[in-house]
Amino acid sequence: MSATYKAVQWTPAKIGYDAVTAFGVLGFVASYIAAGISAAPDAHPSEIQLAMRALGAAAFVLFTVILLIGPAARMSRRFLPLLYNRRHLGVTCFAVAATHAALSIVWYHGFAQINPLVSLLTANPRFDSITGFPFEFLGIGALAILFLMAATSHDFWNALLGPRLWKALHMAAYPAYALIVAHGLLGVTQSEPSPLHAAAFGAGAAIVAAAHLAAGLRERARDRIIAATTADGWLHVGAPELIPDKRARIVDTGAGARIAVFREGARITAISNRCRHQGGPLGEGRIIDGCVTCPWHGFQYRPEDGVSPPPYRERVATYPTKIVGGEVFVHPHPAPLGAVTAPSITGRS
Amino acid sequence: MNDDDFYVGWRPKAHAADRRFLLGAAIGLGVAALGAGAALGARGLAPGPGEWRQDDLHVYSGLLMQDPYLRLRFRDTSGDVRDALVVGYGKNALPVTAASPRAVTIRASAIERGRALMLAVPDPANIQDATGARMPATPAPQIVGETLLVGELVDAKCWYGAMRPGYGKPHKGCAALCIQGRLPIALCTSSACGDAEAVAPLLVDENGAPHGPRLAAFAADPIAVTGVLVRSGDLLSVRAAIGDIRRLG
Ligand code: FES
Numbered sequence: 153m154s155a156t157y158k159a160v161q162w163t164p165a166k167i168g169y170d171a172v173t174a175f176g177v178l179g180f181v182a183s184y185i186a187a188g189i190s191a192a193p194d195a196h197p198s199e200i201q202l203a204m205r206a207l208g209a210a211a212f213v214l215f216t217v218i219l220l221i222g223p224a225a226r227m228s229r230r231f232l233p234l235l236y237n238r239r240h241l242g243v244t245c246f247a248v249a250a251t252h253a254a255l256s257i258v259w260y261h262g263f264a265q266i267n268p269l270v271s272l273l274t275a276n277p278r279f280d281s282i283t284g285f286p287f288e289f290l291g292i293g294a295l296a297i298l299f300l301m302a303a304t305s306h307d308f309w310n311a312l313l314g315p316r317l318w319k320a321l322h323m324a325a326y327p328a329y330a331l332i333v334a335h336g337l338l339g340v341t342q343s344e345p346s347p348l349h350a351a352a353f354g355a356g357a358a359i360v361a362a363a364h365l366a367a368g369l370r371e372r373a374r375d376r377i378i379a380a381t382t383a384d385g386w387l388h389v390g391a392p393e394l395i396p397d398k399r400a401r402i403v404d405t406g407a408g409a410r411i412a413v414f415r416e417g418a419r420i421t422a423i424s425n426r427c428r429h430q431g432g433p434l435g436e437g438r439i440i441d442g443c444v445t446c447p448w449h450g451f452q453y454r455p456e457d458g459v460s461p462p463p464y465r466e467r468v469a470t471y472p473t474k475i476v477g478g479e480v481f482v483h484p485h486p487a488p489l490g491a492v493t494a495p496s497i498t499g500r501s
Numbered sequence: 502m503n504d505d506d507f508y509v510g511w512r513p514k515a516h517a518a519d520r521r522f523l524l525g526a527a528i529g530l531g532v533a534a535l536g537a538g539a540a541l542g543a544r545g546l547a548p549g550p551g552e553w554r555q556d557d558l559h560v561y562s563g564l565l566m567q568d569p570y571l572r573l574r575f576r577d578t579s580g581d582v583r584d585a586l587v588v589g590y591g592k593n594a595l596p597v598t599a600a601s602p603r604a605v606t607i608r609a610s611a612i613e614r615g616r617a618l619m620l621a622v623p624d625p626a627n628i629q630d631a632t633g634a635r636m637p638a639t640p641a642p643q644i645v646g647e648t649l650l651v652g653e654l655v656d657a658k659c660w661y662g663a664m665r666p667g668y669g670k671p672h673k674g675c676a677a678l679c680i681q682g683r684l685p686i687a688l689c690t691s692s693a694c695g696d697a698e699a700v701a702p703l704l705v706d707e708n709g710a711p712h713g714p715r716l717a718a719f720a721a722d723p724i725a726v727t728g729v730l731v732r733s734g735d736l737l738s739v740r741a742a743i744g745d746i747r748r749l750g
Binding site for chain 2: 172184206217229259261265342
């Protein structure tokens with residue numbers, strides 16, 4: 153949240169997360185190289201060329217894992233801890249991909265009289281061919297996007313750019329992933345005798361697509377369950393007891409917005425379902441210490457005015473609520489940002 | 502999941518259920534990473550039997566000639582006459598010419614793939630004129646016959662063993678640089694250039710002269726070549742005009 157910014161606010165959980173990430177990446181690369189050597193002890197690829205390939209494969213596998221965390225967290229809350237520090241994975245993925253690129257450029261394009269970068273950009277002019285396509289350009293495109301995302305992954309940039317622009321920028325992860333799949337399919341797999349590498353690229357892309365589809369379908373099914381009905385311009389939420397204590401019911405306004413209607417004891421409040429941080433579903437969070445707490449990264453908002461508790465300053469919209477005939481209603485038009493909206497009291501706690 | 506299970510990342514400690522799940526996920530991901538790495542690493546492109554013993558310099562005495570690339574004809578330790586291409590250490594030909602054959606000693610490291618031999622010279626000063634030694638005779642080229650060859654255009658230095666593997670699409674940029682640097686160009690005629698039995702005759706023009714940098718764009722591409730196969734000592738080459746070299750894919 154936006155009071156002050158540190159590069160990383162280390163906690164034991166973050167240290168553990170990064171240790172597992174480092175072990176996973178280094179373990180993958182080491183086992184790749186060891187297997188490459190032991191598969192043909194007398195005639196194996198050079199260690200540097202094995203490392204180059206291993207790093208490229210590691211970046212792809214890590215990127216696949218990163219893209220699976222979002223849908224997995226939508227399917228089960230158990231994956232939320234993986235989402236919390238996902239930017240660490242993104243930065244690691246960029247670092248691994250950049251090392252792969254640097255090694256490839258030095259090894260394949262160095263040791264000559266031509267500048268390695270000039271060689272990289274001019275060695276293969278076959279843009280008119282599919283099998284001969286200069287796959288390096290696809291990798292360069294992906295690396296540029298990964299760099300942009302890694303460089304702006306910090307909350308400082310989220311606050312500076314605004315959540316919508318920041319989110320749009322980070323949605324470029326999907327084109328970057330597509331570029332990496334194409335980079336692999338039109339590059340290394342073109343010369344491979346074994347179909348395993350091509351299958352791995354195809355399977356990675358298929359799993360990512362299927363996971364997003366499944367999470368999207370589940371989301372749609374959930375939206376249908378919480379479909380709102382209108383009365384006098386207010387949206388019908390239901391009986392207060394349908395809302396678990398310190399939790400919310402999400403109401404779709406039908407105009408593209410969702411409202412999270414919270415109950416804390418007898419108090420009913422409503423705020424935007426969209427977290428100011430990265431658009432997380434506040435209605436799937438809970439009230440902790442009197443504040444609505446986002447399930448994704450833990451940003452907090454006071455339910456009555458939608459403002460983060462000091463020293464933070466993030467704000468989300470609040471909505472008027474009322475109780476008529478023992479039923480909760482919420483108005484689809486938000487109060488001015490930061491304005492206090494009085495809670496409705498159910499009369500029982 | 503009850504309220505106490507709600508995960509908040511900034512809390513100092515996660516709930517026991519989350520910790521258990523994360524431990525399981527960490528172990529699972531770790532094992533999967535090791536397994537996936539091993540499975541992919543074991544199935545890479547085979548480099549073939551070539552090798553460059555870069556730090557192992559030896560002195561070779563023989564006849565240095567330009568035919569069409571710089572080459573040395575010498576007697577090995579068992580007295581057999583051998584022919585070796587002579588190159589520099591980077592991706593460039595040596596700045597040395599031998600318009601007519603001359604006796605020399607060369608301090609160089611060997612790049613060797615089966616019977617195919619290349620001598621890499623770290624410094625042109627490692628080539629010294631020699632006198633008095635008994636030199637082998639210059640070889641007479643023998644025409645083997647007309648041929649149609651299909652294969653991958655490679656640079657001979659990498660394919661002999663300077664790179665492992667020294668062929669394939671990822672290697673294209675490197676091969677193109679070597680060709681621009683006027684290193685010997687060859688045609689790997691096997692569908693699996695990493696096989697121990699694969700052969701790669703040199704590819705020269707119809708007059709037996711190097712094609713040079715104009716073939717750089719064909720590097721690592723599958724090509725078909727119609728030409729004449731010629732043997733000169735240990736070196737096999739296919740002579741083909743540029744118009745008789747056709748890209749296949
Ligand atoms: S989306 Fe990050 S805390 Fe809400």
